[in-house]
Amino acid sequence: MTRGPVSTTAVRDWLWFLGGRLLQGLFVLWAAFTLVFVVVYLLPSDPIRLMVSGSGTEFANADDAALDELRKQYGLDQHPVLQYLHALGDAVRGDFGISIQTGRPVTEMIGDALAETAALGAFALLIGLVLGFGVALAATLTPLRPLRQLLLSLPAAGVSVPSFWVGLLLIQYFAFELGWFPPLGGKGINGLTLPAVTLAIPTAAFVAQILAKSLATTMAEPYIEVVRAKGASRAHTLFTDALRNAALPLLTMVGMIVGNILAGSVVVETVFSRMGLGRITYEAVNAQDIPVMLAVVTFAATVFVLLGIVVDILYPLLDPRIGSRVRRSVSAGKPAAGKPAAAALSAGKFAPVHQVAERTAS
Amino acid sequence: MARKRRIERWVAVSMLAALTLSACSSDNDASSIGPTGDPVPGGTLKIGTGADPICVDPNQTDLTATRDILRQVADSLVDADPETGEIVPWLATEWVVNDDATVFEFGLRSGVTFSNGEVFDGAAAKAFLDGVDALGGRAFNASSYLQDYAGTEVLAPDRVKVTFDQPNASFLQALSTVNMAVLSPSTYQLPPEQRCLGQISASGAFVLDHYTPTQEVVLTKRAGYAWPSANAQHEGEAYLDRVEYRVIPEAGVRVGSLRSGEVDLINQVPQQDEDVLKASGFGVTSTNNPGTVFEYLTNNGSPILSDERVRKAIQFGIDREEYRATVLLPRYNLATSVLSSTTPHYTDFSQYIKYEPEESKRLLDEAGWQEGPDGIRVKDGKRLSLTVLNGHGSGSDSYELVAQQLRRIGVELIIRTVSRAEMLAALDSGQYDFVPYGFTRADPAALTMHFTTKRNNPLRLPPSELDTYLEQQAAAARPEDRQVAIDNAARYITEHALVILLHEQSVAHAHSDALGGLRWEPGAQVSLYDAWLQR
Numbered sequence: 001m002t003r004g005p006v007s008t009t010a011v012r013d014w015l016w017f018l019g020g021r022l023l024q025g026l027f028v029l030w031a032a033f034t035l036v037f038v039v040v041y042l043l044p045s046d047p048i049r050l051m052v053s054g055s056g057t058e059f060a061n062a063d064d065a066a067l068d069e070l071r072k073q074y075g076l077d078q079h080p081v082l083q084y085l086h087a088l089g090d091a092v093r094g095d096f097g098i099s100i101q102t103g104r105p106v107t108e109m110i111g112d113a114l115a116e117t118a119a120l121g122a123f124a125l126l127i128g129l130v131l132g133f134g135v136a137l138a139a140t141l142t143p144l145r146p147l148r149q150l151l152l153s154l155p156a157a158g159v160s161v162p163s164f165w166v167g168l169l170l171i172q173y174f175a176f177e178l179g180w181f182p183p184l185g186g187k188g189i190n191g192l193t194l195p196a197v198t199l200a201i202p203t204a205a206f207v208a209q210i211l212a213k214s215l216a217t218t219m220a221e222p223y224i225e226v227v228r229a230k231g232a233s234r235a236h237t238l239f240t241d242a243l244r245n246a247a248l249p250l251l252t253m254v255g256m257i258v259g260n261i262l263a264g265s266v267v268v269e270t271v272f273s274r275m276g277l278g279r280i281t282y283e284a285v286n287a288q289d290i291p292v293m294l295a296v297v298t299f300a301a302t303v304f305v306l307l308g309i310v311v312d313i314l315y316p317l318l319d320p321r322i323g324s325r326v327r328r329s330v331s332a333g334k335p336a337a338g339k340p341a342a343a344a345l346s347a348g349k350f351a352p353v354h355q356v357a358e359r360t361a362s
Numbered sequence: 363m364a365r366k367r368r369i370e371r372w373v374a375v376s377m378l379a380a381l382t383l384s385a386c387s388s389d390n391d392a393s394s395i396g397p398t399g400d401p402v403p404g405g406t407l408k409i410g411t412g413a414d415p416i417c418v419d420p421n422q423t424d425l426t427a428t429r430d431i432l433r434q435v436a437d438s439l440v441d442a443d444p445e446t447g448e449i450v451p452w453l454a455t456e457w458v459v460n461d462d463a464t465v466f467e468f469g470l471r472s473g474v475t476f477s478n479g480e481v482f483d484g485a486a487a488k489a490f491l492d493g494v495d496a497l498g499g500r501a502f503n504a505s506s507y508l509q510d511y512a513g514t515e516v517l518a519p520d521r522v523k524v525t526f527d528q529p530n531a532s533f534l535q536a537l538s539t540v541n542m543a544v545l546s547p548s549t550y551q552l553p554p555e556q557r558c559l560g561q562i563s564a565s566g567a568f569v570l571d572h573y574t575p576t577q578e579v580v581l582t583k584r585a586g587y588a589w590p591s592a593n594a595q596h597e598g599e600a601y602l603d604r605v606e607y608r609v610i611p612e613a614g615v616r617v618g619s620l621r622s623g624e625v626d627l628i629n630q631v632p633q634q635d636e637d638v639l640k641a642s643g644f645g646v647t648s649t650n651n652p653g654t655v656f657e658y659l660t661n662n663g664s665p666i667l668s669d670e671r672v673r674k675a676i677q678f679g680i681d682r683e684e685y686r687a688t689v690l691l692p693r694y695n696l697a698t699s700v701l702s703s704t705t706p707h708y709t710d711f712s713q714y715i716k717y718e719p720e721e722s723k724r725l726l727d728e729a730g731w732q733e734g735p736d737g738i739r740v741k742d743g744k745r746l747s748l749t750v751l752n753g754h755g756s757g758s759d760s761y762e763l764v765a766q767q768l769r770r771i772g773v774e775l776i777i778r779t780v781s782r783a784e785m786l787a788a789l790d791s792g793q794y795d796f797v798p799y800g801f802t803r804a805d806p807a808a809l810t811m812h813f814t815t816k817r818n819n820p821l822r823l824p825p826s827e828l829d830t831y832l833e834q835q836a837a838a839a840r841p842e843d844r845q846v847a848i849d850n851a852a853r854y855i856t857e858h859a860l861v862i863l864l865h866e867q868s869v870a871h872a873h874s875d876a877l878g879g880l881r882w883e884p885g886a887q888v889s890l891y892d893a894w895l896q897r
Contacts, residue, residue: 043783043784046783046786046787046790047783049783049786049787049790050782050783050786064818066498066499066502066505067499069498069499070498070499070500098555101416102416102417102558102575103417103554103555103558103559104555104559104575109575112575164612168612168614168615171615171618172618175618175622176618176619176621176622179622182624183615183618183619183622183624184608184610184615184619184624270611270612271612271615272615273577273608273609273610273611273612273615275574275575275576275577279576280576283414283576286781286782288783
């Protein structure tokens, strides 16, 4: 993968492209924020009623004057448009206000929870990648057809089993029966293992599915046949020539994988009594805690956008074919952000690279 | 031990397969499980609680599980006998109430201090009542107990006079609740949000060490504590050195944590696990909640349900015995009034809550609802179809059963599972037929929560003599007068079937055999003051 000297035009094109992607990203963030705000306001209920409603089958009879006073305190008595502008302005400055349910500053809540979920998610991602690669490689290498079929059916099973069930099963045997791991929360690797494994299973299934399919395509490519014809073994070809190319589509899926882990944390953190973003999300949705919901969605959207941009930057470095296509398309036409990817592609114009890559991968 | 293992495994299977165990009647006396001999001090009690406390200020919280925690931390001016509801001394040693229940004079205990060193005296009592009053809507229960509060006057260092603009006969009972627990004067200077996060000091037998949201609450023993309520079984400091509440939201994990010895006490025991826990040597202690029974709040303003005959037909169309046998445990009490039998001033009105399907059919015929082609009654081309909004996230099988039973008398009951938010909104807007409900309070004043038309009247009741009865009970300083007013109110509600009544609510805690001395306080709260661990 040698690259020629980088010309100034290429750098300029590249910056243009990056600037476009950043703008797109900001648009996505704004859209996510606005959508959640609108949805929350369409819900037929009142967070203040929920705040004072008690628990179980109990709920206090609302005293309208007292409720109005509380709405005022949280700024919920203003016109929705004003509330929206207010919330948006504060959010741009990184201030998401005070949680209605807990009374804590939202950024502080998210900050506390983020470290926990990041550790759990990173560990789960690691386990998921190892398992996923293992299954895909084993399925590609095995000469036994039934075994290959079995391995290839694992991903479907992996995404089908509900996480809460897997989690309960693991707690039951590895924590309560065998006592190897703590059943609740717990710090360090020991406390992280069971929830991370639970969270890793759908991730592994996802990785295995994509990689196995991509490996099958790659192994059928003419250049592999050439290598094989020169006398290289199947395993040798797989590891030295096919794997690197076949793994590229996975990179475009990083956003999806991280998204799945974030979504999975809602269930896993509840089952394992852990603190984290998922748990906060669950509680906030139940209590219709608007500031927290807005912050969580904005955070998740930010993660998606940043990952997308990072992938866009990395991909051409790993696959020069894509890099040249981007440069060509940028210099050939003006940016046309917002158009459907397929249309943009067929017109030979600008398109985000990960969309180009998805097409080349499929 | 081997046997225990096997049972554990079996429980795991049953839990994971979501198999509901049918209840076999072995109504063990809960108090028989636990250590024998004299209590020994020391040890750390670990508790698995199902709900994040969210706000650890006794005055602000409305969550039952949170009140359970704060009962250990904060004392009240008075306590109530869990059996009779009789008000007994605590931080106040004596009290005098005037004839129309508007002026309350208290003599206060001396020698009481808060955990931050402040002294409990008349000024502190005034700071407490003014402080709760200032919380307004932030303290929903507590502020409703203080409605029409005019102020507190310090008559002497150990004497205060509390005045109301309107009669408040349930005030003494209100003072015994956790929501009206006393915090130190300087605590009331802090913003309510900070109090929620644990910056409180009180005079209880335990001190709140810290609260980590969604994770844990830790309490430590208050050294030198010497002022327990008259309900306590011993004097002096609490036995336990430390109490750790772990938040375990998932019921299966909570039960598993108890079985594996991770914790010694859990709350919110799933019904299907009670008998299995008992069978494997764990104690299950339960209590019937005082206050209103589990009921379907009924929209008396809806076109169909405004007809009393229809409401009565539904009341008589529910087979509560079958309901208990199918979806409850034998220990549950069926509704015999709108108030549960553990509420002070309760009287049996079961003659209005009986199961009589023939009478139901007769009433519906009389009201003009004739049997339609599919068995559901019809009137003027309209089906007798009603909806219950289940916003509690559980208990769906109980609604299915009621729907089956009502079908037998030609009434269709549609069950809509909604969010809690949607359910509350429906009550406000009046867009509902039935909303399941039950309000726990160890005083018949629980009735004022929804049955008065003077507030926002979610039942859409027309003004009636019921309002008068509810006002009379609030104004009656003498127990005999109050009894008459409460009986009138409860009779009116049951006789006219203003709500559909099911069963008394009940809460259960389960504990290991090493834990003794658990004591129920009124309002279905647990006190850990007398609790001790065998080691």
